Each structure stands twice: as C-alpha cells, then as structure tokens.
Amino acid sequence: MMPVLSVLLAAALVAALPCSEPAPDPSNTYDAPHTYDKLVRDYPAIQIAGDTLPAGVRKTADLTYAQYGARCLKLDLYRPAGDRLPVVVFVHGGGWKAGFRSEFVPMALRLTQHGYAAVTVSYRLSGEARYPAAVQDVQAAVRWLRAHAAEFGLDPNRIALAGGSAGGQIASLAGVTAGDAVKAIINIDGLSDFTSELALRYEDDPKKNPSSAGAWFGGRYAETAALWREASPIRYVHAGMPPILFIGSAQPRFSAGREEMMAQMAAVGVASDKVVLPDTPHSFWLFDPWLQPTVDASVAFLHRHLP
Template identity: 30%
Template sequence: MPDFAATPARLYTGALIVMGLLASACSPVNILNAVISDKGYRLSSGVAYGELARQRLDIYTPNAALTSQHESQDKTANTSQATRKGLPVVVFFYGGSWDSGDRGSYKFIGEAITSQGFIAVIPDYRVYPEVLFPDFMQDPAQAAKWVKLHAAEFGGDPERVFLAGHSAGAHIAAMLVLDPEFLAQQASQPGDFAGMIGLAGPYDFLPLKSERLKTIFGDQEQRPKSQPINYVTGHNPPMLLMVGDKDGTVWPRNTYNLAAKIKAAGGPVEVAEFAGYGHIDMAAKLAKPLRDQRMLETITAFIKQH
C-alpha cells in the first residue's frame, strides 16, 4: 500500500485515490483502509481473548517497539518480562450502534495510533441480536482485562493501558471506567486503566426513540442503567472526551453533560471540541490522507500526560 507523507503533492495523490474509490462504490471504511500504509507496524490478527468466535482482537505494534523489545530482552536476559516497561497501549472499541462492526475494518485506527509510537488493540465483541444490554459489556470487559494481563508480551506497559472508542465504542469504554460492575466480573477495576478516550460518544442518550435501541437496552425501568452519566462519582480514571459540534447522530450534549457532571464531582476530565465536524468525521479524520493532525495530537498529548 502507498505510504503518504504529509506533503501537498502526496496528499493530492491520496485525495485522487479516495475519489476514485468513491466512484467505484466502495464502502467508506474500505476507502479509508485502502490508502493506509502497511509499513511502520506489525499486525497480529485474530488473537483470542476468549473461546467464542467474536472474542478475537488485532494487535498493531510499532516497528520501533519491536526493535526496542528485542534489544531489551538481549540486555536483560535474566530479568522477568513482567518487570520491563513498554509502550502505552490503546484498546479501541469501534462503533456500530451496538449491532454491527468488525475489527478488520479499523486498520486506519491501528495505523494512526502506532504512528504516534503507541500500541493499538482492536477487539471484536458480541453485538445485537446475539446479546443485549448489559450482556454486550461482557466481551469488552474481558478484552480489557486480557490486554492488561498480556500487554508486556507484545511490548506494552501494563500500567499504561487506555480504553478508547468511537460512538457506541465510546459508550462501552465510558461504561467500563465509570460503572465498576463489568470489570469486577473480570477481577479488575476502573483504576487498573490509565485513562479513557471517547470520540463522539453517547453518554446521556435517553429517552430512546428507535425501536431497535429499545430492544437492545431493554425495558423502560432498566434503561437508566445503560447511561454512563448515571455512574459518575468523581473517582474515574482521567477521561478525554472529543466531540464535533456538527454531530447530528450523537448530539454533542452527551459529551458536555457527562463532562460537567464529572467536573462537578471533582473527577479528572477534559473536552476537546472540533468545529464543523460531524459524527463520522470524529473517526475518519484520524485516517491518512484525511488526517486532522490536531485530533491525533490531542490524543497523543493526553496519553503522554497520563
């Protein structure tokens, strides 16, 4: 695949490729992935974190981390692997309205994260109609715990594992760090993770209007349990909530309401706003050659800070 550098000529070439793929009726995700380089990282695909078919994940490791890891192993042959420090790890849960999505469609996210020198882990998880809320939270909790346990084996630092996601994936990541119930089922807790990064997340989205969502989230009495905003105590890990002010799918108030409640409770949270961006922009603008460098730099700064 072509490796686009941030120069006007190459960005123009990349734009032509995107327009060509659009003309051939490729899906938007396929368009984004088609122009993403295979260089700069190693992909370990389909790693099992459980026994079920959807309990698989992809690990994107920067090439520099692989070299560093081998050098560290050569120099410290008698040192326990568990004592070695590695790179920050970002566990990214994709969106899809809790009823669709697959890890293979998010190569562009893996490339974006590894381009900053971090490890990206993208899990699949069971969705509707196979599972409803709260059961669809079981796989993400299990994947998060698996990454925490195994991070050092693929060059990551177990003490710097971040949970992230876009749209429904941001909802999942927020639920994991705000409601301790799901991680507790895996003998883990929100404080085990270094932080949470949410892109265009639904955190306060009642009442439901869609009949499909009413089915996914159950009876009227149960639905408040699905809202991240209802679990704010001020004791959450640091959270970065990124929002586009033109999002017509998940209203920006979801981000603002959650951030305000966390701040009122004394918890660590920051909001990053992106003028003119809609719902899809908040993921697509991380992909080359469409990349908004400020978005990626905001994520990078948050990870390095924590």
C-alpha cells in the first residue's frame, strides 16, 4: 500500500507545482503571416482566415492538460451554447518541429457555428522531445477532456481528432491507437505512410541533415526504420477503428500512403472519405477561400460520424 500512496502523493505534488509554457522561439515561423508571405505571389487572391470570436461562443484559454516538472502543456477551448457538446480537437502542423496551436483557431471557430466544441492543443515539438512524445501528448489531451467533460459541458463519448500537415499525421496516429476514446479523425494533408517511396523522397531527403522527420525520429530511415514504420498510421488499420476524412491539397507529397490506407480501411469495413481541393498549396486551411470548403467537408463528415 505504501508504494501506491507514495506514487499518488508524488503525482499530487507535481500537479501542484507552478508551470509555464516556454517563451516564443523566434525561429518558429510556421504561422499564417509567414506562410502568407511565401504564397501570396502565386496565389494573390488569398486572405488570412479570420479569428474573431463569434457572438455566443465562449473561449477558455490556457488550460493545462499535462505537466512535466515546470513544463506545462496547454489547450484552448471554444464552446457554443449547449450541453454535452461533441468535441473536435485540433493538432497544429509545422513539420513536428514548429507551429502554434493558434493555427487552427479560424477553423475551430467556424466549427462552433455548427454546434461543436473545438479545442486547439500545444504539444512537445521535436527540439524538446522526439517521437512519440507529440502523439502521447495529444492522447493525454483527449484523456483530460474526457475527465473534465462535465465541467465544460462536453460529451466525453463524442470526441474527434483533426490536424493539418504534421498535425494531420499526429492526429491520425493518436486516433487509430487511442482505443475507443476517439470516434472520428480528420487528416488534412498529413502523411499516412512514412515508409512509402513518395514520403521517403522528401522526408528522408539526403540534402537535409536532418530532415524534419529525421529530427523527430532521431535518425534517417536507414538508421531508425522501425520508428518510421511505427509512426505510420497505415500500420494500424483494423476493424472498429475511427473513420477518417482525408482532405488534401494539390501537392502529392503530403498524401503519401493515403490511397493505400483507404483501401485497407475499406477491406476491414471502416469508412473513409477523401476531398482534394484543386490548385491548392500546402497549408491551404490557413486561408480564404480554401478554409470554408475545408470546414464544409469536415462538418458533413462529422454529422455522419460524430452525431
């Protein structure tokens, strides 16, 4: 009995410690303004999607969902009126090494207009903790939301994961390995198979030392192949897994493994959908006019699978 009490006491003491998020890293430039500067020449009609809080939507910011010593992992919660709301948890992109949870605020707010609570989460980036820390963090956020569902008027049995780019891959992997905790997944331009020829051409590019994926795994494919396989959502297709909506750009490299995963899902009787937005760059979900069709496809999917 004493060891159990000691563990519980230690956990309580850690939870009582003050904690904070790290200071902003000036080298972390994966956000809407920097991406806009890169894209506007080729797509002059784009506009950064708005993030003004709609009337009737409540924001609860900076909720700590996990703590490692003095390090906090936080999320922001957006809620329309109602109780036992279905929840969509958004995982930002940034090549596993960059990005901010604010990336998905515009999409989160648009989903609240359809009756969903929306959550944007931060997670440990590769410079702080390598794979599988980010996946574990997202699953910890889901557990925290389930545990605090009554407090915030959420339905603990209707939680979906969504993410873009690296966040799409993380959301997919966290969702397909989360048991019954996640009911649906939206993968926006995220990889499904790190080991496919298409993915390796870019993610294991010998000119990059390390590549973004290599930094996350702690080695090139030849050095850490088991991790590259283990982190591929396609490896976990099974009957009863959550359905997945794949929303893709016109850039093929980010759909690596998608068609094969959809075929495997169909073979075990699991639903999947695919929407590809023509003539779009990667990171299209940060901008109008592309955000609205992304939201429309997501809402239609969620109405079917997270009713």
